[in-house]
Amino acid sequence: xxxxxxxxxIGAGVAAGAGLVIGFYLPHxxxxxxxxxxxxxxxxxxxxxxxxxxxxxRSEMGQGVRTALPMIxxxxxxxxxxxxxxxxxxxxxxxxxxxxxxxxxxxxxxxPMRKAGAAAxxxxxSAAALKWGVGRASCKAENGTVVHLGSNRRLTYxxxxxxxxxxxxPTDPPLKQAKDYKIVGIRVARIDTPSKANGTAEYxxxxxxxxxxxAVLARCPVIGGKVxxxxxxxxxxxxGVSYVGKIGDSAVAIxxxxxxxxxxxxxALSVTWDEGPNKDLxxxxxxxxxxxxxxxxxATLYSVGDVSKVVGRRIQAAYELPFMAHAPMEPGNxxxxxxxxxxxxxxxxxxxxxxxxxxxxxxxxxxxxxxxxVTLLGGGFGRRLEHDYGVEAALxxxxxxxxxxxxxxxxxxxxxxxxxxxxxxxxxxxLDAQGWPIAFxxxxxxxxxxxxxxxxxxxxxxxxxxxxxxxxxSFPNISVEYVMTETPIxxxxxxxxxxxxxxxxxxxxxxxLAVAGAKDPLELRLHLLSKNEDIQGWHTARMPAVxxxxxxxxxxxxxxxPGHYHGIAGFACFNSYxxxxxxxxxxxDRPRVxxxxxxIDCGQVINPNILExxxxxxxxxxxxxxxxxxxxxxxxxxxxxxxxxxxPVRMSEAPVVEAYFIPSTEVPTGAGEPPVPPLAPALCNAIxxxxxxxxxxxxxxx
Amino acid sequence: MAEITLRVNxxxxxxxxxxxxxxxxxxxxxxxLSGTKFGCGAGLCGACTVHVDGAAVRSCSTLVSQVTxxxxxxxxxxxxxxxxxxxxxxxxxxxxxxxxxxSGQIMAAAALLAKNPHxxxxxxTQAMSGNICRCGTYDRIRRAIHRASNAGGAR
Numbered sequence: 001x002x003x004x005x006x007x008x009x010i011g012a013g014v015a016a017g018a019g020l021v022i023g024f025y026l027p028h029x030x031x032x033x034x035x036x037x038x039x040x041x042x043x044x045x046x047x048x049x050x051x052x053x054x055x056x057x058r059s060e061m062g063q064g065v066r067t068a069l070p071m072i073x074x075x076x077x078x079x080x081x082x083x084x085x086x087x088x089x090x091x092x093x094x095x096x097x098x099x100x101x102x103x104x105x106x107x108x109x110x111x112p113m114r115k116a117g118a119a120a121x122x123x124x125x126s127a128a129a130l131k132w133g134v135g136r137a138s139c140k141a142e143n144g145t146v147v148h149l150g151s152n153r154r155l156t157y158x159x160x161x162x163x164x165x166x167x168x169x170p171t172d173p174p175l176k177q178a179k180d181y182k183i184v185g186i187r188v189a190r191i192d193t194p195s196k197a198n199g200t201a202e203y204x205x206x207x208x209x210x211x212x213x214x215a216v217l218a219r220c221p222v223i224g225g226k227v228x229x230x231x232x233x234x235x236x237x238x239x240g241v242s243y244v245g246k247i248g249d250s251a252v253a254i255x256x257x258x259x260x261x262x263x264x265x266x267x268a269l270s271v272t273w274d275e276g277p278n279k280d281l282x283x284x285x286x287x288x289x290x291x292x293x294x295x296x297x298x299a300t301l302y303s304v305g306d307v308s309k310v311v312g313r314r315i316q317a318a319y320e321l322p323f324m325a326h327a328p329m330e331p332g333n334x335x336x337x338x339x340x341x342x343x344x345x346x347x348x349x350x351x352x353x354x355x356x357x358x359x360x361x362x363x364x365x366x367x368x369x370x371x372x373x374v375t376l377l378g379g380g381f382g383r384r385l386e387h388d389y390g391v392e393a394a395l396x397x398x399x400x401x402x403x404x405x406x407x408x409x410x411x412x413x414x415x416x417x418x419x420x421x422x423x424x425x426x427x428x429x430x431l432d433a434q435g436w437p438i439a440f441x442x443x444x445x446x447x448x449x450x451x452x453x454x455x456x457x458x459x460x461x462x463x464x465x466x467x468x469x470x471x472x473x474s475f476p477n478i479s480v481e482y483v484m485t486e487t488p489i490x491x492x493x494x495x496x497x498x499x500x501x502x503x504x505x506x507x508x509x510x511x512x513l514a515v516a517g518a519k520d521p522l523e524l525r526l527h528l529l530s531k532n533e534d535i536q537g538w539h540t541a542r543m544p545a546v547x548x549x550x551x552x553x554x555x556x557x558x559x560x561x562p563g564h565y566h567g568i569a570g571f572a573c574f575n576s577y578x579x580x581x582x583x584x585x586x587x588x589d590r591p592r593v594x595x596x597x598x599x600i601d602c603g604q605v606i607n608p609n610i611l612e613x614x615x616x617x618x619x620x621x622x623x624x625x626x627x628x629x630x631x632x633x634x635x636x637x638x639x640x641x642x643x644x645x646x647x648p649v650r651m652s653e654a655p656v657v658e659a660y661f662i663p664s665t666e667v668p669t670g671a672g673e674p675p676v677p678p679l680a681p682a683l684c685n686a687i688x689x690x691x692x693x694x695x696x697x698x699x700x701x702x
Numbered sequence: 703m704a705e706i707t708l709r710v711n712x713x714x715x716x717x718x719x720x721x722x723x724x725x726x727x728x729x730x731x732x733x734x735l736s737g738t739k740f741g742c743g744a745g746l747c748g749a750c751t752v753h754v755d756g757a758a759v760r761s762c763s764t765l766v767s768q769v770t771x772x773x774x775x776x777x778x779x780x781x782x783x784x785x786x787x788x789x790x791x792x793x794x795x796x797x798x799x800x801x802x803x804x805s806g807q808i809m810a811a812a813a814l815l816a817k818n819p820h821x822x823x824x825x826x827t828q829a830m831s832g833n834i835c836r837c838g839t840y841d842r843i844r845r846a847i848h849r850a851s852n853a854g855g856a857r
Contacts, residue, residue: 061800062800062801193792193796193797196798196801196804199777199805202736203739203802205736205740214731239703240720258727258731258732259731259740260719260720264720327836328800328802329741329747329835329837330739330741330800330802331740376800379802379836380800407740410741410744613799613839617837617838617839619838620838621837642743642746643744648836650840651840651844652828654838654841657838657841
């Protein structure tokens with residue numbers, strides 16, 4: 001979001017004979033504002049063979065960065081899209097924060113990508129003008145060439161890079177106006193699609209080295225438990241098993257010459273576990289403690305007026321959500337090759353630098369002795385913001401002094417993951433005599449992901465919760481509080497993070513207020529958004545637009561087929577505004593979701609096809625969360641194990657998802673996560689419309 | 703360990719593995735055909751779908767000893783010349799996001815079209831609901847199958 005200052009931009013390079021190379025800086029959310037010096041973390045390279053390569057330190061996990069990011073650059077460069085390719089950067093000490101998350105890839109690269117493309121374009125024009133001995137003004141860049149308008153002479157970028165590379169890099173190149181865009185805003189085909197239709201796309205799990213071994217780990221089933229002892233005699237008799245040994249305090253690795261032998265070796269292994277302090281932990285106890293904490297006053301996240309002094313008709317409700325698991329399709333894995341003074345890792349990771357640093361520490365090397373390569377990711381959803389698989393691979397490789405791929409089975413992932421935190425929400429509101437709410441309170445009770453992971457608190461709380469507990473409605477009296485709790489359950493950032501819990505509670509409760517005040521749920525929201533103002537950085541005027549767009553496309557308020565009902569919800573997060581209308585019918589007391597209409601305002605759309613994919617995918621992901629995703633703990637163990645007891649939505653349950661967006665030339669904002677939070681409340685509001693029963697606890701199907 | 707001869711994508715391949723090894727791991731680890739994916743190991747997600755004598759099977763739950771002498775087709779062997787109409791439809795509809803499940807989805811769809819060149823929505827749902835996609839590409843999978851069907855099926 002922050003504009004990139006000149007000193008952050010343009011660091012130049014002349015790569016002799018290699019063409020034109022421009023380094024530029026891609027800020028990440030967490031690094032914006034930090035650092036006073038220029039550190040390029042991405043490169044644009046144009047070579048004499050007329051190829052344009054963009055080296056980018058972002059991971060492709062399905063969200064389309066390998067296509068969307070170069071589109072931004074190609075637009076300003078006036079490149080021929082067919083010239084463009086992207087090169088995946090691994091972890092580097094040269095680059096800034098290379099994490100992929102927070103729906104930040106497009107919004108954080110928008111300015112630097114455009115400026116790098118524009119700078120190169122200006123240099124290429126200058127180089128052509130010098131070569132022809134004509135004025136710059138008579139030359140124009142188009143479609144990967146510079147053309148002299150007077151003579152119609154034309155040189156390709158490849159022909160110009162040698163001389164362009166000797167020119168100074170403009171620090172403030174002119175940027176194109178949105179009305180002149182030829183690539184940005186177009187449904188450009190994704191670069192990675194053909195390889196994903198013929199099986200050649202290489203994910204982490206597909207990477208192999210000569211003489212590589214395969215390993216699985218037996219991990220303590222109880223959270224925080226350790227290995228007391230193990231008996232490996234039978235395990236070592238399994239054909240192909242070559243090594244069994246303890247890895248860290250809480251796991252035993254079984255190494256073999258195939259994945260299956262390693263899995264069989266694990267089956268034959270006998271481990272005695274020291275179950276540790278959490279052996280009696282259960283989900284019911286955790287939820288009970290959250291409920292008890294709801295009686296405490298929390299830290300104020302947002303406050304207007306004084307909710308305690310408002311007199312009128314009081315409405316109260318409590319909402320709760322369970323722990324959830326990301327469950328990306330590609331199970332955890334990494335390949336590592338430890339060779340004494342160095343180690344190389346290939347990992348499907350969203351955090352290559354964390355993998356590098358954590359692996360280095362684990363195996364006793366310096367970070368610059370560890371090289372991390374980023375493969376394609378078979379889904380991420382935040383699961384791969386953890387460094388666990390990469391570190392394990394490095395440890396096992398060190399133990400056997402050879403290359404090894406560590407693989408997690410589905411059960412390993414389900415039971416040894418990090419989880420979206422469970423939460424409890426105490427809601428309260430006051431209606432005036434006309435049925436309009438004049439006070440709104442939301443007390444969020446939830447363990448903090450960031451504090452558990454050791455990030456510093458800001459103002460006594462997890463600042464990310466404050467950011468994602470965004471509030472766009474105008475009430476004369478508002479109180480949003482956060483009671484920050486602790487849990488031994490490992491927590492992780494899962495697609496839309498805290499926004500999912502906050503939106504489920506607040507957007508469901510708004511529906512309760514509409515019912516109590518005899519207002520249409522859309523009308524109530526528009527009423528609360530009727531003042532055009534900024535609330536904590538949110539523009540209230542952008543929210544009604546998406547609510548209206550979703551409502552119009554869904555036919556809100558118009559007759560539906562018999563037995564069909566609508567529910568609506570909206571939420572603003574990751575700097576974007578999103579509304580969804582869900583159409584359901586009830587079949588045997590279960591909701592059947594027929595159609596979901598999503599409308600987003602995420603500023604300038606880079607690629608409508610990819611945005612539509614994000615909305616379709618976000619809605620289906622959120623539907624699994626809403627209907628069934630529930631991780632429970634019993635005796636300190638995760639109960640669920642595979643896709644039978646943690647079953648994602650299948651085609652048989654998948655609604656038609658229609659995606660719409662507000663045409664905009666505002667700065668692009670998040671797209672991967674905003675489609676998630678409105679779905680569950682919109683669904684449950686539709687269930688209320690159908691049944692007059694309020695769902696106050698997820699998952700819907702219990 | 704046993705010497706087993708397999709017919710994979712039209713070629714005879716000799717492997718030395720225990721007969722109880724799931725076909726999936728023989729394809730991936732021994733024959734280095736990594737287009738077939740591991741998702742659940744329990745026949746629940748369909749990421750490992752291949753054809754055995756033309757029928758879609760879950761290779762993670764099929765022992766290699768069960769398929770000796772049978773004709774096995776993986777995503778790598780689905781089309782001998784370029785991309786077949788189904789794969790072209792997948793590209794035209796821009797189905798994949800992360801793409802990890804798509805080999806299995808395409809193999810399941812190819813088996814469906816081979817049996818039923820013009821499936822209805824309901825028939826597509828029935829045939830494809832064993833395949834999980836966490837990116838939520840179901841709408842587009844359905845559209846791609848219809849497109850391929852109109853273009854002449856999986857051949």
